[in-house]
Amino acid sequence: MHSTNRSTSRSFTRRYNHIAGVISTTVFIYPAFQVEEVKALPLGKKYWAIWDTAATSTVITPRVIDDLNLPAKGSVKVNTSGGPIRSALYQIALVLVSRVGVSDLKVTEAPLVKGADVLIGMDIITLGDFALSNAGGKTTFSFRSPSLHEIDFNK
Secondary structure, three states, X not given: OOOOOHHHOEEEEEEOOOOOOOEEXXXXXXXXXXXXXXXXXXXXXXXXXXXXXXXXXXXXXXXHHHHHOOOOOOEEEEEEOOEEEEEEEEEEEEEEOOOOEEEEEEEEEOOOOOOOOEEEOHHHHOOOEEEEEOHHHOOEEEEEEOOOOOOOOOO
């Protein structure tokens, strides 16, 4: 779904007027689908998402599951800050504000905090370049996919 051609790279930036303790954006969630089989996107919905580099995988809340009538695809063991738990497994399509998307993403269910219904984990973050800066007491968050080159502040 992603190529290394600069013309197909998609990116977005979110700026905060303060040092942000939580990085968040909107995302669109759809039932899972195969891109080559779809002429139009299935019905989906916009949700508020928190980006979490400590999370291995993306997580959705029961609200998303109910809104989209998602069927469970089994269960998996998930390691949480409170210890390991079993969680239902779901398949979704996720599209970021930059229109970078994953059409068949396996996610787990958990309640989230701070009003978010999606937690973006490293399974999405590693699809591109994730950058944070806090110059002048203001946080700037940028994401680009696919990754085009290494970012190294020491070069």
